[in-house]
Amino acid sequence: MITATGLELRAGTRILLADTTLRLHAGDRVGLVGRNGAGKTTTLRVLAGEGQPYAGSITATGPVGYLPQDPREGDLDVIAKDRVLSARGLDRMLSDLEKVQIQMAELSGGQLEAATARYGRLEERFSTLGGYAAEAEAARICSNLGLPDRVLAQPMRTLSGGQRRRVELARILFGASTENGESGTMLLLDEPTNHLDHDSIVWLRDYLRLFTGGVVIISHDVDLLAAVVNKVWFLDAVRGELDAYNMSWSRYLEARATDEQRRRRERANAEKKASALMQQAAKLGAKATKAAAAHQMVRRAEKLVSSLDDVRVADRVAKIRFPAPAPCGRTPLTAQNLSKAYGSLEVFAGVDLAIDKGSRVVILGFNGAGKTTLLKLIGGLEKPDTGEVTPGHGLRLGYFAQEHDTIDPDRTVWENTRSASPDTGAQELRNLLGAFMFKGEQLDQPAGTLSGGEKTRLALAGLVSSAANVLLLDEPTNNLDPASREQVLDALRRYEGAVVLVTHDPGAVQALAPERVILLPDGTEDHWSAEYQELIELA
Incomplete structure (x- = not known):
């Protein structure tokens, strides 16, 4: 479980999130949504422990798998397959087993017996971690994410950014998987479908839908959200607050629209009442004997408006227009x-x-x-x-x-x-x-x-x-x-x-x-x- 208490996040002096409490339990599949720049990536990074909140605390019980938008650098000389296996420590175990096997071929007598005993202990630990079945499981995950053996055999530095990101996703999913399908891992995934082909996206949807741990997903892939999430956290950039909806994606869209309409009605009614109070106060204020009453009306009108949530205005979008290109030859x-x-x-x-x-x-x-x-x-x-x-x-x-x-x-x-x-x-x-x-x-x-x-x-x-x-x-x-x-x-x-x-x-x-x-x-x-x-x- 991940718990955030009194969470406040800022970008410079701009408040992204104020005094917020969040809880992610096993079985929660949360879509974290909001307009670009609202603070979704910052929120996910802080929940993963890779960023510090302006205020509040984060506690996590159990492992957390975090996929950032940008590929992790890490050790670029490591082989891609070993990077995936490292999620369970299998890369080191396999390396140790191979080293002892080589030693056994060169030893004899008492030294051979000692090496054989060590090999037995290592193999027992390897089996405890899932053994060769786990290695095959990692290969299946990689294959489903579009990572063939020839890519997995390469050092990370030779891979494209998209390939490195898929290796990291495979590592996270492999680390979260167990033999019986039960997992206490919390997955925090920022745009997990980037760089995936159609078949890999379909496979990932099914994987996450059946995952028994907790998941928070940032994604612009509406089909993914509709297929996977059972809760939605809406990060409102206007109010600096997070609205939690314990429902599916389709029901969230309806509830969100209803909430926005309600806020607009409340705002319109409050502004109408406040305007009437201000007009009345102006009339009373002209009379010295009623100045105190007029002042009270002004304060009431101000309090009435200030107590309401801001109405969410239509999200601004970038006005993208490429200018006329510079002159060039026929074949530039x-x-x-x-x-x-x-x-x-x-x-x-x-x-x-x-x-x-x-x-x-x-x-x-x-x-x-x-x-x-x-x-x-x-x-x-x-x-x-x-x-x-x-x-x-x-x-x-x-x-x-x-x-x-x-x-x-x-x-x-x-x-x-x-x-x-x-x-x-x-x-x-x-x-x-x-x-x-x-x-x-x-x-x-x-x-x-x-x-x-x-x-x-x-x-x-x-x-x-x-x-x-x-x-x-x-x-x-x-x-x-x-x-x-x-x-x-x-x-x-x-x-x-x-x-x-x-x-x-x-x-x-x-x-x-x-x-x-x-x-x-x-x-x-x-x-x-x-x-x-x-x-x-x-x-």
């Missing part, structure tokens, strides 16, 4: 014979492409095929093993990284945007950031403290200010609420420059209306057709 970007390998693992080879002015291209391939890697090569963030990328006349690149690699977490919102557009005037830059819902003290907030949705908005603001004529977009709709996602898709539809897109979002592909597709790992180029649209979720 070409690449020949690109290949990339990590050690003995070849990701892809022999990729050629030509990005014409205003063209629209989708890079398609299954997880691990090298889609993000190819974008990084094109964008100059990594160097190819063979081949070269050649900029054409007037090329101005804009790159959106799915893991927000282009954002410096130690610099402020203002500093990040200023570095992305050094030639933009200060007031123009403030206006731009305001359109992306960054203003006031938020401009001085370190980018590393932003939520995933806020980082996405900040990265997009940098793209907008760049006047790029070729956009490289890697999962640009991840972490966005539905309203902000629609703004991004609308901006894609209207953009006049060239776009190279990697996404699992079918809506993003429809908005782009691509002309061509590049299939990885083969590097084959083809004209876009409806049959490729069906592969987007599967890839």
